[in-house]
Structure formats: structure tokens, C-alpha cells
Amino acid sequence: MPKRALADRSLQISLLSKRLHEILISDDFWRNIEFLTNERNIERLSEEDRIVVERLKKDVEKARKIPADFIERLSKAEALSYSAWEIAKKRSKFDIFLPHLKEIVELKREYCSYINLEGHIYNNLLDDYEEGMRYEKLKPAFEYLREKLSKLLDKLESEERINIKLSVRSQERLSHIILRYLGLKKDRFRIDLSEHPFTTRLSTFDVRITTRYLKENPLSSLFSTMHEAGHAIYELNLPKGKFRYTVISDAPSLGLHESQSRFWENIIGRSYSFWRFFYPILKKVEPRFEADIEDIYRYVNTIRRSLIRTEADEVSYNLHIVLRFEIETELIENRIEAKDLPEIWNEKMEEIIGIRPKSDREGILQDMHWSTGDFGYFPSYTIGNIYSAQQLYALRRDIEDMDSKVEHGDFNEIKDWLVRNIHRYGRMYTSEDIMKMCCGEGLNPQIFVRYLENKFLQRKFTI
Amino acid sequence: MPKRALADRSLQISLLSKRLHEILISDDFWRNIEFLTNERNIERLSEEDRIVVERLKKDVEKARKIPADFIERLSKAEALSYSAWEIAKKRSKFDIFLPHLKEIVELKREYCSYINLEGHIYNNLLDDYEEGMRYEKLKPAFEYLREKLSKLLDKLESEERINIKLSVRSQERLSHIILRYLGLKKDRFRIDLSEHPFTTRLSTFDVRITTRYLKENPLSSLFSTMHEAGHAIYELNLPKGKFRYTVISDAPSLGLHESQSRFWENIIGRSYSFWRFFYPILKKVEPRFEADIEDIYRYVNTIRRSLIRTEADEVSYNLHIVLRFEIETELIENRIEAKDLPEIWNEKMEEIIGIRPKSDREGILQDMHWSTGDFGYFPSYTIGNIYSAQQLYALRRDIEDMDSKVEHGDFNEIKDWLVRNIHRYGRMYTSEDIMKMCCGEGLNPQIFVRYLENKFLQRKFTI
Numbered sequence: 001m002p003k004r005a006l007a008d009r010s011l012q013i014s015l016l017s018k019r020l021h022e023i024l025i026s027d028d029f030w031r032n033i034e035f036l037t038n039e040r041n042i043e044r045l046s047e048e049d050r051i052v053v054e055r056l057k058k059d060v061e062k063a064r065k066i067p068a069d070f071i072e073r074l075s076k077a078e079a080l081s082y083s084a085w086e087i088a089k090k091r092s093k094f095d096i097f098l099p100h101l102k103e104i105v106e107l108k109r110e111y112c113s114y115i116n117l118e119g120h121i122y123n124n125l126l127d128d129y130e131e132g133m134r135y136e137k138l139k140p141a142f143e144y145l146r147e148k149l150s151k152l153l154d155k156l157e158s159e160e161r162i163n164i165k166l167s168v169r170s171q172e173r174l175s176h177i178i179l180r181y182l183g184l185k186k187d188r189f190r191i192d193l194s195e196h197p198f199t200t201r202l203s204t205f206d207v208r209i210t211t212r213y214l215k216e217n218p219l220s221s222l223f224s225t226m227h228e229a230g231h232a233i234y235e236l237n238l239p240k241g242k243f244r245y246t247v248i249s250d251a252p253s254l255g256l257h258e259s260q261s262r263f264w265e266n267i268i269g270r271s272y273s274f275w276r277f278f279y280p281i282l283k284k285v286e287p288r289f290e291a292d293i294e295d296i297y298r299y300v301n302t303i304r305r306s307l308i309r310t311e312a313d314e315v316s317y318n319l320h321i322v323l324r325f326e327i328e329t330e331l332i333e334n335r336i337e338a339k340d341l342p343e344i345w346n347e348k349m350e351e352i353i354g355i356r357p358k359s360d361r362e363g364i365l366q367d368m369h370w371s372t373g374d375f376g377y378f379p380s381y382t383i384g385n386i387y388s389a390q391q392l393y394a395l396r397r398d399i400e401d402m403d404s405k406v407e408h409g410d411f412n413e414i415k416d417w418l419v420r421n422i423h424r425y426g427r428m429y430t431s432e433d434i435m436k437m438c439c440g441e442g443l444n445p446q447i448f449v450r451y452l453e454n455k456f457l458q459r460k461f462t463i
Numbered sequence: 464m465p466k467r468a469l470a471d472r473s474l475q476i477s478l479l480s481k482r483l484h485e486i487l488i489s490d491d492f493w494r495n496i497e498f499l500t501n502e503r504n505i506e507r508l509s510e511e512d513r514i515v516v517e518r519l520k521k522d523v524e525k526a527r528k529i530p531a532d533f534i535e536r537l538s539k540a541e542a543l544s545y546s547a548w549e550i551a552k553k554r555s556k557f558d559i560f561l562p563h564l565k566e567i568v569e570l571k572r573e574y575c576s577y578i579n580l581e582g583h584i585y586n587n588l589l590d591d592y593e594e595g596m597r598y599e600k601l602k603p604a605f606e607y608l609r610e611k612l613s614k615l616l617d618k619l620e621s622e623e624r625i626n627i628k629l630s631v632r633s634q635e636r637l638s639h640i641i642l643r644y645l646g647l648k649k650d651r652f653r654i655d656l657s658e659h660p661f662t663t664r665l666s667t668f669d670v671r672i673t674t675r676y677l678k679e680n681p682l683s684s685l686f687s688t689m690h691e692a693g694h695a696i697y698e699l700n701l702p703k704g705k706f707r708y709t710v711i712s713d714a715p716s717l718g719l720h721e722s723q724s725r726f727w728e729n730i731i732g733r734s735y736s737f738w739r740f741f742y743p744i745l746k747k748v749e750p751r752f753e754a755d756i757e758d759i760y761r762y763v764n765t766i767r768r769s770l771i772r773t774e775a776d777e778v779s780y781n782l783h784i785v786l787r788f789e790i791e792t793e794l795i796e797n798r799i800e801a802k803d804l805p806e807i808w809n810e811k812m813e814e815i816i817g818i819r820p821k822s823d824r825e826g827i828l829q830d831m832h833w834s835t836g837d838f839g840y841f842p843s844y845t846i847g848n849i850y851s852a853q854q855l856y857a858l859r860r861d862i863e864d865m866d867s868k869v870e871h872g873d874f875n876e877i878k879d880w881l882v883r884n885i886h887r888y889g890r891m892y893t894s895e896d897i898m899k900m901c902c903g904e905g906l907n908p909q910i911f912v913r914y915l916e917n918k919f920l921q922r923k924f925t926i
Contacts, residue, residue, distance in 0.1 A: 004651040005669030008707070012666075188467040203475075206468030244471070 021071075025064050033057050051428050052246045059247055065114045074107050078373045085371030092361035094342045101370060102338045105331055108375050112332070122329045125376030130253045130383060132430035133443075135329065138379055141445045145382070146322045148449045150352060152315050156303040156456050162295050166218035170286040175211055175225040177281060181409050182229050182264070188236060197224040199231035199261075204244050207235045219300060226269045230261035233415060237423035248426040254377065256431040258384025259391060260418065266314055266385070267392050267451075268414075270300050273406040303456065305355050307362045315452055316353060318385060323348050324367075324378040332375060386443055387435060389451035391418070394439040484534075488527050496520050514891050515709045522710055528577045537570050541836045548834030555824035557805045564833060565801045568794055571838050575795070585792045588839030593716045593846060595893035596906075598792065601842055604908045608845070609785045609815060611912045615778050616816070619766040619919050625758050629681035633749040638674055638688040640744060644872050645692050645727070651699060660687040662694035662724075667707050670698045682763060689732045693724035696878060700886035711889040717840070719894040721847025722854060723881065729777055729848070730855050730914075731877075733763050736869040766919065768818050770825045777848070778915055779816060784845040786811045787830075791838050849906055850898060852914035854881070857902040 001009065023029055035041060036053050045053060081100035088097035112124035120135035127133070166174075179191065194210035201207045209228035213221045234257060239249045251257040268274050279293045291299065303313045309320040327344060330336045336344060345364040350356045357363030369377050396402050399413050406414075421438035432442040454460045464472065486492055498504065499516050508516060544563035551560035575587035583598035590596070629637075642654065657673035664670045672691035676684045697720060702712045714720040731737050742756045754762065766776045772783040790807060793799045799807060808827040813819045820826030832840050859865050862876050869877075884901035895905040917923045 001665075002649060002651045002653055002669050005666055008666030008668055186465060188465045190465055202464075203468055203471030205471055206465050 021063065024060055030060060033060060052243065052248050055427055056247045062115065070110065074373065077103050077107055082368065082371045085365065085368060089361055089365040092359045092365065094360040094364055097365065097371065098338055104370065104373050105338060108332060108373060122332055122376065125332065126379065129377050129380050130255050130431065132432055137443065141443060142322045142325050144445050145318050146352060149315055149319050152452060153303065153305065153319065156315060158302055158304060160298065162291065162299040164218055164291045164299060166286055168213040168215060171213045171218060171221045173285050174222050174282060178222065178225060179229060182233065182411055183415060184229055184232060189232060197228050199228045199235065201235040204236065204238055204240050204249060207232045223265050223269055227261040227265035230264035231257060234260040234423050237419045239424065239426040248428050250427050252427045252429065252434065253431040254380035255383030256387060256422065256434065258380055259387035262384050263388040263391060267388050268406060270314065271406065272297055273403045276407045277409045305353050307355060307357050308366055318382045319352050321378050321382040323352050328375050328378065383443060386445050386448040389448040390435060390439040390444060392451060393447060484526065487523055493523060496523060515706065515711050518890055519710045525578065533573065537836065540566050540570055545831065545834045548828065548831060552824055552828040555822045555828065557823040557827055560828065560834065561801060567833065567836050568801060571795060571836060585795055585839065588795065589842065592840050592843050593718050593894065595895055600906065604906060605785045605788050607908050608781055612778055612782050613815060615915060616766065616768065616782065619778060621765050621767060623761065625754065625762040627681055627754045627762060629749055631676040631678060634676045634681060634684045636748050637685050637745060641685065641688060642692060645696065645874055646878060647692055647695060652695060660691050662691045662698065664698040667699065667701055667703050667712060670695045686728050686732055690724040690728035693727035694720060697723045697886050700882045702887065702889040711891050713890050715890045715892065715897065716894040717843035718846030719850060719885065719897065721843055722850035725847045726851040726854060730851050731869060733777065734869065735760055736866045739870045740872040768816050770818060770820050771829055781845045781848060782815050784841050786815050787841040791841065795838060846906060849908050849911040852911040853898060853902040853907060855914060856910060
């Protein structure tokens with residue numbers, strides 16, 4: 001989208017969202033749902049239709065819990081807070097953001113009082129991104145990761161600096177080649193450029209991704225393309241036909257969505273098998289390319305402590321998330337105060353990741369999530385990483401010769417497995433239930449740690 | 464847009480249009496308009512606001528004339544008719560289309576009875592595309608063109624075949640270069656590929672065009688880019704600010720819109736001055752290019768009788784329109800019958816353009832307009848051509864050294880003139896009134912003929 005289009009586009013989207021919300025919470029709509037779900041009628045529906053209607057009922061019940069004036073207050077506060085965060089980050093001054101953050105935390109606590117789920121207060125926030133997931137389950141999982149991954153990071157940290165170079169034109173060609181191998185065809189897909197890569201669905205037959213080509217970070221475009229392709233493949237395979245405009249034609253959680261992007265970016269894209277397939281292609285596109293396959297494999301799997309989440313490797317990335325999880329849960333419990341956050345952040349960084357930010361910009365202000373009220377969002381990144389490793393083991397169980405398939409760039413069976421076991425259900429079941437069906441269990445951080453240890457300690461070069 | 468997205472996109476658009484129409488014709492909305500336009504209130508509005516409100520009132524009055532059930536009947540008939548036309552054209556069999564065309568003509572006559580403007584029945588149709596324009600004015604103008612342009616065609620027809628070649632990559636570069644010279648910048652504009660070039664506005668800050676690169680027709684992409692750029696410049700300069708979501712932030716007629724595309728495509732793009740500017744650029748992009756500037760000028764101005772409107776030159780194009788105008792006016796008057804159309808078409812082609820189609824596909828079935836009920840649409844193409852020539856003479860009066868500006872690729876003053884005199888008014892006035900203000904008179908086909916005679920007979924190589 002052209003830059004200047006932003007104001008109008010925002011206006012259009014907010015108008016349509018507002019109208020949608022009005023319909024969703026209207027008494028008229030509610031009466032229709034009650035009619036469909038009364039004892040006599042619900043029995044007459046097919047099983048699939050029943051799932052759709054009950055899913056919708058749950059969404060509407062939740063939406064009706066929140067007073068209209070609260071939504072307005074929250075939106076306004078978030079808009080102001082986001083602007084303040086932008087300025088604060090630019091100037092690296094937490095104080096500019098502080099009063100807004102305080103207000104957002106208060107509003108989010110108020111929000112929790114409306115939703116009022118069982119257990120920990122944080123469950124009310126988590127539920128918006130990871131429906132059905134609970135603090136009580138996440139807390140020990142993240143504690144386990146904190147311990148295991150910190151140790152792993154100590155062992156794996158590398159001082160080596162490998163230099164590789166790829167022209168923007170070669171990067172572009174490689175992105176288009178991998179998209180073709182992943183089966184993303186022009187009749188329902190397109191790729192464009194933007195500053196921050198993202199995926200957007202205009203319909204289940206019109207999914208678009210963006211990427212960006214960075215001279216100084218030559219493989220970043222390939223990985224971001226594979227990442228967004230993972231999201232896109234998911235979106236393109238959500239329930240269609242009579243379900244395409246129902247509430248189930250969507251992912252059940254951000255974590256499961258992220259598992260699909262991380263699967264293609266990390267599990268496949270950073271595997272040795274993948275580079276056995278892709279290295280010759282890269283050499284063909286850029287014949288003067290100097291690094292050999294071992295160099296590239298080490299390059300894309302370099303483990304190094306860093307201050308910035310979005311630049312972190314497969315291991316330390318999750319420590320960044322653990323840190324945010326700890327802070328946001330304590331903040332929402334009112335056990336810590338917003339004003340102390342820069343110090344708390346820096347302390348925790350040193351404790352968990354072993355380095356200390358020198359500025360607010362590199363510390364507490366680096367992510368926008370809290371400024372837009374997205375408390376409870378961060379865990380989904382790590383949930384996605386864990387799920388993707390669990391899916392890998394299930395795939396290795398179900399597909400013979402998976403490594404050799406990847407080595408030949410034959411991703412069809414893998415894709416089919418993901419479609420059949422995950423994508424096609426949409427929101428008919430929760431992420432945890434879908435994972436239980438295809439992987440035999442819900443979130444299991446041990447599998448993820450086992451995957452990392454296999455890969456990085458035992459140097460198992462296969463997937 | 465990816466191809467498979469079509470069904471969902473159509474559904475979305477029809478849902479939004481339907482909702483918009485419902486609001487537009489609602490009694491509630493009408494009461495608000497009456498309140499704003501009552502004697503006491505209308506006086507309190509600023510002149511601009513008054514124009515907006517009165518413009519809106521006229522639109523709503525017209526929309527309220529048409530019964531809801533009629534709109535439904537017409538939409539259904541048009542959808543079926545369009546499909547039938549597609550098949551009929553593919554098989555070159557008018558009979559497949561005939562029953563649908565008959566029904567559409569009947570429905571359009573019914574439509575005229577609801578609108579019920581003064582004068583000729585055709586005025587009711589014309590008014591949807593060329594508000595304020597009348598059959599009584601168009602008829603003599605088109606008779607004049609028929610006579611003058613037929614003679615001109617006899618004199619100018621050329622047997623010469625010039626061959627030029629440009630790689631798709633060079634075509635693409637030339638398109639991007641000319642867009643830059645025309646001042647279309649990425650912050651509010653983009654260009655994509657599609658089978659049929661078009662312009663679309665998502666907001667007054669987000670206007671997009673498409674083009675296509677044809678190996679066998681190497682300059683077609685350049686002209687289609689300039690054509691769509693003309694539309695885009697218009698859209699980008701329509702009333703903004705507090706007017707951006709009002710009825711006046713639009714063109715007053717298709718003809719005036721088309722005058723802008725034709726202006727850049729033909730008046731500028733096919734002028735000798737333009738090629739003095741652009742030929743060196745072309746040579747730089749494609750150094751092996753063989754034709755010289757004289758060759759290209761003759762190539763882009765070749766006059767030749769052809770069966771297909773969209774492939775016609777600056778002179779004969781309008782004869783194709785005259786033919787359609789004559790047929791559709793008689794059809795809507797019920798003076799001829801749909802079943803006789805293939806024969807009538809072929810006869811008229813021979814009379815007016817001097818060649819006879821050998822099939823329905825090349826004759827009566829070549830355009831989709833009638834299949835979608837667009838009677839009264841065709842004249843706007845020629846109105847656009849006429850207006851663009853009138854604008855040329857006004858520009859030559861107001862801008863010193865216009866030729867030399869074009870020869871240097873300096874289009875700023877020309878663009879500013881068009882923005883100041885045409886674009887910025889949006890729909891505040893009719894096209895005829897806007898033309899009177901900037902060119903001293905409304906539609907004048909003599910100016911257009913004079914422009915063609917100057918250019919083609921006297922070989923005046925300047926604009």
C-alpha cells in the first residue's frame with residue numbers, strides 16, 4: 001500500500017470493524033444465536049454446523065461481556081499510548097511512555113474483571129491470543145525453558161563471524177524460487193515489498209505476503225519469505241466452501257499460526273537437509289558466491305546473546321519471551337510497578353540472557369506490543385516454536401524418509417500433513433486439542449529442548 | 464489481485480454496494496437531506512458545502528426513482544447476459560446472446576421510464592455516464608464527425624508497415640521512467656500487471672494502475688501506462704480534506720475522465736515533441752533499437768481501417784464510436800430490432816469505416832458494454848477525445864512554449880493547469896461547465912477535427 005494511504009485505510013478499517021462489532025453484540029443477533037442453540041434446534045444441525053454455531057456463541061458471549069464505553073476508552077488510550085511509545089523509543093526515554101503504560105495496565109486489569117475467567121488474572125489476557133491456554137500451564141513450561149535454554153546458550157555461544165554476500169536481485173530470485181517449491185501459486189497469492197514483512201488474507205483465495213531485501217543481511221529475505229509463506233499456506237488452507245465466512249475459517253490461536261511460520265523458517269529453513277537442497281540453487285543464482293554449504297549452515301545457525309528479540313537465534317529467542325512473560329504477568333498482578341520497569345528489564349536481561357542494555361531503546365522500549373495493549377501476546381511466539389518442534393517429531397513418525405524429501409526440495413507430503421492435521425480444522429478445535437490429535441499431546445517444552453539439543457549439541461545434521 | 468480471489472471479492476463488493484444503496488435511498492437519509500436543504504438551513508452553509516449537499520440531493524433523488532425490485536431484476540439479467548455474451552463471443556454466435564440482449568434493452572427502456580428526463584429517451588441512459596449531456600447535442604456532433612473523419616480516413620490510410628522491437632524488460636523500464644516524469648510517486652501510487660490495463664482508486668491517497676507488456680506490440684505498454692497515468696493524476700487530485708468522502712470527490716463524467724487519459728496517451732504521447740524528448744531515453748534503455756525518430760513517429764500515428772475498436776487509431780477510433788452510438792440510440796428507440804443487429808452492424812461498418820467483419824466476434828460481439836447494460840457509455844470515449852483536443856488549445860493559449868516544455872520532458876506546468884482547471888473541482892460542476900470555464904466552450908467537435916487535420920494533413924510536428 002502506498003504510504004500516504006494510511007489515514008484513509010485506517011478510517012475504513014475502523015468503520016467496518018465498528019459496524020461488525022455492533023452487529024456481533026446486538027440483541028437481535030443474540031436472539032438468533034439463542035434460537036439456533038436451544039435444545040430443540042441444536043440437535044437438528046450437522047456436527048460441523050453445531051461446532052460453528054457454538055464457536056460463534058462463545059465469541060459473542062465474550063464480546064458482550066465488555067461495555068461499549070470501555071472499548072472506546074481502551075481504543076483511545078491505545079492510540080495515544082502507541083504514539084507516545086514511538087516518540088519514547090526514538091528518544092530512548094521511558095518516562096515519555098510511562099504514564100500511558102500505567103493507564104494501559106489499569107485498563108487491561110479492568111478488562112480482566114469483565115472477562116473474569118477462572119484462575120490467574122493473566123488468563124483473561126492470554127485467552128485473546130491463545131484460547132484455552134492457561135497461566136497455570138505456561139508458568140512451569142517457561143520456567144523449564146528459562147533453565148534449560150540459559151544453559152544451552154552458555155554452551156553454544158559462538159564468536160565466529162562468517163561473512164556472506166548476495167545482491168538484492170539474487171535475493172529476490174531466491175525468494176521467488178522457494179515460493180514456487182512451497183507451492184504458492186500466483187492464482188491465489190502474491191508477494192510485495194514492505195518495511196516489516198507480514199501476511200494478510202483478503203479471502204481464503206487471496207493471501208498476500210511481503211518481504212524486504214537487505215544488502216547487509218543477505219539471507220534475511222529468504223527466511224522472512226519462508227516465515228510468511230508458512231503463515232500464507234495456513235491461511236490458504238483454512239475451512240472454505242460453506243465455512244469460508246464463518247468464525248471457524250481462522251486459526252485457533254496465534255501460537256498455532258506461529259508454529260507454521262517457524263516450522264518453515266527454522267525447522268526446515270535452518271536444517272542441514274534444506275541447505276543440501278538449496279545450496280546448489282543459490283550457487284546457480286549467484287555463481288560468485290563464496291561460502292560453502294558448511295559455512296552457510298553455521299551462518300544461519302549462529303547462537304549469540306543479543307539485546308533485541310527480533311534479531312535473536314532459535315535458542316535465545318525464547319529467553320527474550322520468558323523475560324517478557326515474567327514481567328507482564330507481574331505487572332498485571334500489580335506485583336511490580338510500571339515506573340520500575342527499565343531497571344527490572346535490565347536486571348532480568350542480565351540474569352536470563354547475560355547482557356545488559358545500555359539504553360531504554362534497546363531495553364524496555366524495543367517492542368511495541370505493550371503500547372497497543374497486547375499483554376498476553378508474547379507467549380505465542382514461544383508456543384509457536386514449541387509446537388513446531390512437536391510437529392517435526394510427529395512428521396518424522398508419519399513420513400518415511402523425510403530428510404531425503406527435504407534434500408530434494410519435495411515439500412508436498414509435509415505440506416499435505418500440515419493441511420490435513422492442522423490447517424483444515426480452522427477454529428473448530430483449540431490449538432491444544434489439534435496438537436493432541438496430531439502430535440499425541442499438548443504443549444510440551446521438553447520436545448522443543450530435545451530438538452535444540454539434538455540439533456546444536458549432537459550436531460545431528462538431519463531434520 | 465490473484466485470479467481465484469474473484470468470487471469473494473465480487474461478493475464483498477456487492478455486499479458493500481447494496482448496503483450503501485440502502486442507506487442512500489432510506490427515508491431517514493432523505494429526511495436529513497431535506498432538513499439540510501430547507502430554505503432556512505441551506506443559507507447557512509458555505510458555498511462549497513451547499514454545492515456538496517445539492518449534488519448529493521440530486522444523486523439521491525435519482526436513486527430513489529428506481530424501484531428496489533427493478534435493480535434486482537436488472538442485476539440478475541446483466542449477470543446472465545454477460546456470461547452469455549462471453550460464450551457467444553468465444554463461439555462467434557450472436558444467437559446465443561440475442562435473447563439476453565433483447566431483455567436488457569427492454570429493461571433499459573423500463574429504466575428510462577423511471578428516470579424520465581426531458582427530450583430523447585436516450586438522455587436517461589447518457590445521463591448516467593455524462594451527466595447533463597443530451598442526445599440533442601450529441602447527435603449533430605457525431606454526424607459531423609462521421610462525415611469529416613470518414614474523409615480524413617480516406618486521405619490518411621497508410622499501407623506502410625514499420626517494425627519495431629523492444630524487450631519486455633525495456634518496456635517495463637520505459638513505463639517506470641515515464642511515470643516518474645509524470646510525477647507519479649510511490650507514496651500514493653503503484654503500478655501492477657493485469658490482462659486489461661485499468662486505474663483504481665482506493666482513496667485519494669492510494670491510486671493504482673495496471674499495464675501489460677506485449678512482446679508483439681512493443682509500445683502498447685508505454686501508451687497504456689500514459690493512458691492510465693492520465694486517469695490516475697485526475698483521481699489523485701480530486702477534492703480532498705473535508706470533501707474526500709463526499710459525492711463531489713469524483714469526476715463529473717466518464718468523458719471528462721477519458722479526456723485526461725487520452726490527453727496523455729494521444730495529445731502528448733503521440734506528438735512529435737514528445738518523441739524528441741523520449742526517443743533518446745528509449746535509445747539509452749535499448750541501445751540496439753533500430754528505428755529512428757521519424758520511424759517511431761509514423762509508427763505511433765499509423766492510420767488504418769480496422770475492425771476492432773480497441774486497436775483503432777486516433778482518427779478511426781471515433782468512427783467506431785459513431786457506429787455504436789447510432790445503433791444503440793435506434794435500439795433504445797425501438798426503431799431497429801436486436802435480431803437484425805449483426806447485419807446492421809456489418810452494413811454500417813462498410814458505410815462508415817469501409818470494411819466488413821467476417822464474423823460476429825469481430826463485429827457485433829466485440830465489446831462487452833451492451834451485455835452489462837452499459838447503453839450510453841460509448842459516447843464518452845469520443846467526448847474524451849474531443850475534450851482533450853480542446854484542452855490542448857487552451858493549454859497552448861495559457862502556457863508559453865508548451866512544445867519546448869514537452870520536448871524537455873517538463874510536464875509540471877501542463878499538469879498544474881489540468882489540476883487547477885479540471886481535477887480540483889471534482890463533481891462540483893458538470894463536465895460541460897468545467898470545459899466552458901477552462902476552454903471557453905462546451906463540447907466542440909470542430910476543434911477536434913482541426914487538431915487531427917493540423918497534425919495529420921499539414922504535418923505540423925509540434926503539439
